[in-house]
Amino acid sequence: MIGELALDSTGERVGDGVHGIDLSDRWGLDDGRLNGGYQISVALRALAAEVPLPDPVVASASYLRPAWPGPARVLTEVVRAGRRLATGTARLVQAGPDGVERDVLRLEASFADLAATPADPVDLTAPPELPPFEQCRTFGGDDAPPEVASVGRRMRYGVTAMPGWTRGEPSGDPSAEFWFAFADGSDATLLDLAFVVDGAAPVVLELGRGSSTVQLTVHLREHPAPGPLACRTVTRHLAHGLHEEDVEVWDSRGVLVAQSRQLALLL
Amino acid sequence: MIGELALDSTGERVGDGVHGIDLSDRWGLDDGRLNGGYQISVALRALAAEVPLPDPVVASASYLRPAWPGPARVLTEVVRAGRRLATGTARLVQAGPDGVERDVLRLEASFADLAATPADPVDLTAPPELPPFEQCRTFGGDDAPPEVASVGRRMRYGVTAMPGWTRGEPSGDPSAEFWFAFADGSDATLLDLAFVVDGAAPVVLELGRGSSTVQLTVHLREHPAPGPLACRTVTRHLAHGLHEEDVEVWDSRGVLVAQSRQLALLL
Structure with missing residues (x-):
């Protein structure tokens, strides 16, 4: 498909x-x-x-x-x-x-x-610990409320609890772990991962701030297995109205398939 | 100077x-x-x-x-x-x-x-814990042995113990923390940090492997204070003959001044 x-x-x-x-x-x-x-x-x-x-x-x-x-x-x-x-x-x-x-x-x-080089993967970090996608609370997709932007209808997120910023209560912790799936049921390809890493809302929303990407670099490391993708997003450094955001994407086998870092303007 | x-x-x-x-x-x-x-x-x-x-x-x-x-x-x-x-x-x-x-x-x-925007730094990670540069074992610089490449004479590193790879005994741990200083005694500028993050030996040497950079992105976050720079280097993901390497650079005040990520070929 x-x-x-x-x-x-x-x-x-x-x-x-x-x-x-x-x-x-x-x-x-x-x-x-x-x-x-x-x-x-x-x-x-x-x-x-x-x-x-x-x-x-x-x-x-x-x-x-x-x-x-x-x-x-x-x-x-x-x-x-x-x-x-x-x-x-x-x-x-x-x-x-x-x-x-x-x-x-x-x-x-x-x-x-x-395919020209054996994978021989070594991952010295672990994927996010999330319950199965089916057991998660999901948001986005076709049944999102009318105020959700069109891009938010193209994907579904699976979380254990709704992010604080979505109810106007930023948590103060600029990090998130969640499942990502395309709303149309298609599986992400290697190339699609370059969208996935910039598809979610910025975690500085948990600091009550907006964000606008200046530059993003993504490493695409492996063809993802079918199924939802486990994502980890974190911002660790803010200064001079700029912040970085790191995203890791793991496939349903627990293999790291992409990681990105962006520099963005705080709004 | x-x-x-x-x-x-x-x-x-x-x-x-x-x-x-x-x-x-x-x-x-x-x-x-x-x-x-x-x-x-x-x-x-x-x-x-x-x-x-x-x-x-x-x-x-x-x-x-x-x-x-x-x-x-x-x-x-x-x-x-x-x-x-x-x-x-x-x-x-x-x-x-x-x-x-x-x-x-x-x-x-x-x-x-x-300078147009207040720094207001937020750093959610900590700098490397290193003894003062003066108390460290140093290598590189003008007194490096003759076999050291010319770039290795342009800087001095301060470490608590010599890296395993330098004595032919890779540690198996692809990470390092060390001080960096230019051998001529000059202080690094903001722009110089783009050199610093690709100046040191790749930490995959601790896995017994060499490395050749494909792509490197560096964020330059703050003008460094005078003095040596504390660096943290780590490789976490290897697959298909490629690896990433992350570098953080902290100045003598303990402020994050640069961070980089590169994708490199394993040799």
């Missing part, structure tokens, strides 16, 4: 390394701007179509301007294609009201062929 | 956003290739000269090919200059034996003005 994230993130090749796409309003935030993880999904899929190795292993993205539903282009460049690694860049550009195209997101990513 | 890292990393503006530099052989590895942190230092300094805000707060770098001592150029582009943040890219290019210039390093960085 091809998930709706892939369907909504895949454009059409319209020229040499250039992909056109109609950005979907189904991945929007409260004010209609598009979720950052969706933007990465779009840019990374266009780049993946150009790079001769199959598996993105690291992607770094700078968020420059808001992206909105509607026409956009991804301009890709393969900057090195080696035997073990290939690296390229992708610029997501969109015209403003003046008709001038501007950079919305700049992404750089390296690809490998994970 | 301007440190030798700044002196050896600062080129000359030779055109619109283009800087020329003679890469120094004083920052080399065993085989003469140049240290990755030095490459970042060169690229980031050229970009800093073009960007209208003073303080780099995040830099991400992809390592594409080895860099060697000798002539090179840095091609910079400012991609967005806003009020709070400015973002640009820098390509370190160097001609090969065939005379053709190729990308060695691609860097993207965002800058802010840290």
Whole structure:
């Protein structure tokens, strides 16, 4: 089953390394701007179509301007294609009201062929300890209340207790552990993980603060097994109106499949 | 006092956003290739000269090919200059034996003005617990044995015990805590921290493995106070011949000044 994230993130090749796409309003935030993880999904899929190795292993993205539903282009460049690694860049550009195209997101990513090297995984941290997804309280998805932004309808979260910020009572602890699943029932692919790490609400909400991503780097380490993903999110350092946020994603077998770190503005 | 890292990393503006530099052989590895942190230092300094805000707060770098001592150029582009943040890219290019210039390093960085926002630091982790630098066993610097690569002579490390790998006995624990100081006695600047996080030996040496950086992202959070820097390095996840390495850098006041994560090939 091809998930709706892939369907909504895949454009059409319209020229040499250039992909056109109609950005979907189904991945929007409260004010209609598009979720950052969706933007990465779009840019990374266009780049993946150009790079001769199959598996993105690291992607770094700078968020420059808001992206909105509607026409956009991804301009890709393969900057090195080696035997073990290939690296390229992708610029997501969109015209403003003046008709001038501007950079919305700049992404750089390296690809490998994970199957070419035995996994031999060593994980020196443990996955989140969560009850099975089915036993958790869930929120998001199609039955979310009307005020939930469209991107929140695309996924379901499983938690042991609702986060404090959702009831206007920030806990003071900027960390969270939760299950993630796509609402359409599709299983996340390796590439989808670059969306997952920027799909959830920022944990600085538990400090009563909002957040806007400046830069995000994600390591994509393993093809996830089918099923929901166990996520751990934490912010440990705030200074000068900036904070970092680390996310780990573990699959249903308990294998670390992705980890990310972002630098973000406190709002 | 301007440190030798700044002196050896600062080129000359030779055109619109283009800087020329003679890469120094004083920052080399065993085989003469140049240290990755030095490459970042060169690229980031050229970009800093073009960007209208003073303080780099995040830099991400992809390592594409080895860099060697000798002539090179840095091609910079400012991609967005806003009020709070400015973002640009820098390509370190160097001609090969065939005379053709190729990308060695691609860097993207965002800058802010840290002084424009109160620090109000919140650090939810603690700095390494190390005895004072003066009471530590030190290695590196001018009195290092002849087999130590030139970059190892540019800095001094302070440790409570020599790392196992240095005596051919890897400990099996891929983590380390140590003091860092430039051997010339200069204090590290905010920008220098982008070198510091890639200056030390990889901790996978404690697993008996070597390492080659694919991509590194560093957050530069605060101007360091004078004095040595306390560093914590750890690798937690290995799979498919790749590993991550996290580095935290704390200044002599116990303030987190930088943190980095890299993805690297196991050798």
